[in-house]
Amino acid sequence: MQGYIPGEQPRDWSVIKLNTNENPYPPSPAVIEAIQAALQQGLQRYPDPLATQFREAAGELLGFNPDWILCGNGSDDVLTIITRTFVRPGGIVRFAYPGYLLYETLAEIQGARVDRVFFREDWTLGPEFAQDLPGLCLVFLANPNSPSGTVIPPEQVAEWAAALPCPIVVDEAYADFATCNCLELVRKFDNVLVVRSLSKSYALAGLRFGFVVAQPHLIEQLRKVKDSYNCDALSIAGATAAIRDQDWFWQTRAKILRTRDRLTGEMRELGFSVAESQANFTWNVHPEVPARQLYEYLKSRNIFIRYMNFPGWGDGVRITVGTDEQIDTCVAEIKKLLEGRLKHS
Amino acid sequence: MQGYIPGEQPRDWSVIKLNTNENPYPPSPAVIEAIQAALQQGLQRYPDPLATQFREAAGELLGFNPDWILCGNGSDDVLTIITRTFVRPGGIVRFAYPGYLLYETLAEIQGARVDRVFFREDWTLGPEFAQDLPGLCLVFLANPNSPSGTVIPPEQVAEWAAALPCPIVVDEAYADFATCNCLELVRKFDNVLVVRSLSKSYALAGLRFGFVVAQPHLIEQLRKVKDSYNCDALSIAGATAAIRDQDWFWQTRAKILRTRDRLTGEMRELGFSVAESQANFTWNVHPEVPARQLYEYLKSRNIFIRYMNFPGWGDGVRITVGTDEQIDTCVAEIKKLLEGRLKHS
Numbered sequence: 001m002q003g004y005i006p007g008e009q010p011r012d013w014s015v016i017k018l019n020t021n022e023n024p025y026p027p028s029p030a031v032i033e034a035i036q037a038a039l040q041q042g043l044q045r046y047p048d049p050l051a052t053q054f055r056e057a058a059g060e061l062l063g064f065n066p067d068w069i070l071c072g073n074g075s076d077d078v079l080t081i082i083t084r085t086f087v088r089p090g091g092i093v094r095f096a097y098p099g100y101l102l103y104e105t106l107a108e109i110q111g112a113r114v115d116r117v118f119f120r121e122d123w124t125l126g127p128e129f130a131q132d133l134p135g136l137c138l139v140f141l142a143n144p145n146s147p148s149g150t151v152i153p154p155e156q157v158a159e160w161a162a163a164l165p166c167p168i169v170v171d172e173a174y175a176d177f178a179t180c181n182c183l184e185l186v187r188k189f190d191n192v193l194v195v196r197s198l199s200k201s202y203a204l205a206g207l208r209f210g211f212v213v214a215q216p217h218l219i220e221q222l223r224k225v226k227d228s229y230n231c232d233a234l235s236i237a238g239a240t241a242a243i244r245d246q247d248w249f250w251q252t253r254a255k256i257l258r259t260r261d262r263l264t265g266e267m268r269e270l271g272f273s274v275a276e277s278q279a280n281f282t283w284n285v286h287p288e289v290p291a292r293q294l295y296e297y298l299k300s301r302n303i304f305i306r307y308m309n310f311p312g313w314g315d316g317v318r319i320t321v322g323t324d325e326q327i328d329t330c331v332a333e334i335k336k337l338l339e340g341r342l343k344h345s
Numbered sequence: 346m347q348g349y350i351p352g353e354q355p356r357d358w359s360v361i362k363l364n365t366n367e368n369p370y371p372p373s374p375a376v377i378e379a380i381q382a383a384l385q386q387g388l389q390r391y392p393d394p395l396a397t398q399f400r401e402a403a404g405e406l407l408g409f410n411p412d413w414i415l416c417g418n419g420s421d422d423v424l425t426i427i428t429r430t431f432v433r434p435g436g437i438v439r440f441a442y443p444g445y446l447l448y449e450t451l452a453e454i455q456g457a458r459v460d461r462v463f464f465r466e467d468w469t470l471g472p473e474f475a476q477d478l479p480g481l482c483l484v485f486l487a488n489p490n491s492p493s494g495t496v497i498p499p500e501q502v503a504e505w506a507a508a509l510p511c512p513i514v515v516d517e518a519y520a521d522f523a524t525c526n527c528l529e530l531v532r533k534f535d536n537v538l539v540v541r542s543l544s545k546s547y548a549l550a551g552l553r554f555g556f557v558v559a560q561p562h563l564i565e566q567l568r569k570v571k572d573s574y575n576c577d578a579l580s581i582a583g584a585t586a587a588i589r590d591q592d593w594f595w596q597t598r599a600k601i602l603r604t605r606d607r608l609t610g611e612m613r614e615l616g617f618s619v620a621e622s623q624a625n626f627t628w629n630v631h632p633e634v635p636a637r638q639l640y641e642y643l644k645s646r647n648i649f650i651r652y653m654n655f656p657g658w659g660d661g662v663r664i665t666v667g668t669d670e671q672i673d674t675c676v677a678e679i680k681k682l683l684e685g686r687l688k689h690s
Binding site: 001002011020026031032041042045046048080084089111203223224229232233235 | 369
């Protein structure tokens with residue numbers, strides 16, 4: 001088994017880093033203050049095993065009782081807990097492809113088989129995504145999807161949830177950047193789990209905090225599997241402050257959406273095919289320039305984007321929406337590469 | 346499945362909390378400074394997936410190359426990763442009993458069977474602990490053990506490691522309080538994994554940081570299973586500062602050891618049988634006073650100790666070594682209870 005390979009994390013903060021969908025803006029100042037206050041209180045005691053203050057704040061914001069929420073050490077921890085709870089060895093885990101590669105790794109570690117359902121060319125999924133299958137025990141849907149950034153409408157997900165014989169995880173790590181989400185399905189369907197992350201939209205990738213919203217009977221099962229103290233005292237304090245500062249969230253989000261639309265337009269002008277993203281990144285394929293070459297070229301200029309190759313599907317580059325300045329620099333370099341190629345051809 | 350039930354975590358900092366083996370003293374001031382500095386650097390980027398700066402500092406301190414070390418979100422995370430790496434469903438996980446109950450929970454979640462080896466009356470283990478068994482895939486030994494605080498000498502563990510056909514995890518969460526440890530066995534045996542925690546001896550239970558030392562071929566397997574970003578940026582900074590401040594560590598440790606010896610002596614004077622602890626807690630059984638009654642009585646006085654009942658073995662109370670003042674208050678209350686009983690009998 002190879003394990004999941006995360007994007008490069010150069011420790012040098014001077015590079016332009018557009019490869020792991022981090023927020024280019026800092027978190028709310030209230031986050032820093034809350035962490036300072038928690039630091040003053042001391043670190044020698046164990047944290048609250050259930051991160052109650054976060055669940056109360058998130059519950060109030062989203063309209064759910066806190067016992068519909070379970071927190072994790074990043075949404076990867078939540079996805080791991082869900083897999084360990086519902087997937088038996090030899091069972092089948094379904095996910096859409098190309099998508100978040102971690103689902104496959106988690107299934108493998110659990111000794112399960114996988115059922116990849118390929119996206120169509122337009123990033124929609126056929127009815128086989130909701131088909132019953134002997135042994136099927138869990139379905140993952142990243143929505144918005146990565147690397148495409150595209151969204152499956154909640155109405156479609158609702159149909160699948162009704163048809164599926166097992167839990168379906170809607171991984172909404174990027175939903176804060178989208179125009180719709182599947183949170184309301186949780187009330188109606190006892191097999192829908194919606195997973196959220198504070199890494200991207202709340203600029204807290206370094207803090208590790210995510211959560212899942214689902215009906216209490218599912219949350220109760222997950223609680224038995226999670227590590228007792230899976231969220232630390234500082235991340236609970238910081239995450240709670242983050243979701244309480246909705247002004248900061250909406251301001252940051254607006255900036256990122258504006259830059260995303262500009263990036264999409266400019267890349268299309270340069271001849272790239274760019275999927276219609278509702279996330280904080282875009283997926284770009286050029287009819288002539290090999291994606292790997294583009295990635296290597298930019299890396300040599302200290303600009304990190306993500307080269308992704310999906311066997312059986314093809315490759316491309318995923319570009320995180322950075323600041324306007326970062327995106328200008330990145331696009332200007334891509335232009336240079338294209339012009340250079342033109343000259344030589 | 347019931348899941349692991351951690352000790353009570355009252356949020357009220359005014360209670361005397363001697364139930365989950367936290368350090369009564371704060372962490373080194375250098376920890377707070379390091380976290381402040383990391384906060385200044387920002388939280389929007391992902392942390393180093395391998396916590397390299399910690400591995401370098403710990404490697405230097407302990408005399409191992411950093412590629413012999415893997416870090417986790419508390420040592421529970423490390424134990425979870427180890428279980429998911431080595432335990433196949435239907436396989437057998439062995440541990441000593443009474444011991445840390447999490448091992449059994451981890452085995453159950455993994456769909457494995459368990460082989461409990463009972464401690465003898467004097468907290469030693471018989472040769473069956475190292476016996477081969479078809480399907481045996483992992484052995485856990487908490488050393489010092491909880492709830493007893495007793496230690497199995499490294500020479501004995503070495504014999505078992507040589508005899509066992511599978512990895513043996515020496516869980517040294519409390520070894521910093523002991524006079525010996527099994528770290529050197531890692532160099533000699535390719536099936537020994539030594540797990541450490543910063544929760545107790547470094548007073549960082551709230552921060553969640555632990556690690557494992559083992560030969561690189563084992564570490565490599567664990568890396569594939571762990572979540573990519575399992576340690577957050579603040580905990581990496583804090584944990585690194587903590588192990589670099591060895592003066593603070595030794596001073597705190599000395600205070601705790603002095604108080605532990607005093608607690609042991611005073612409880613024995615009160616008629617308790619107290620195991621010979623090399624940890625930051627003691628295990629206490631009274632020939633007449635029921636352990637649960639003692640626990641309830643102290644709780645009503647805002648003193649939390651841990652009542653533990655091990656079916657097939659018996660019950661008792663585990664008392665964390667707090668400050669001298671906390672222990673004085675606790676022992677004085679226990680005296681009162683005993684005197685009250687005497688009057689009524």
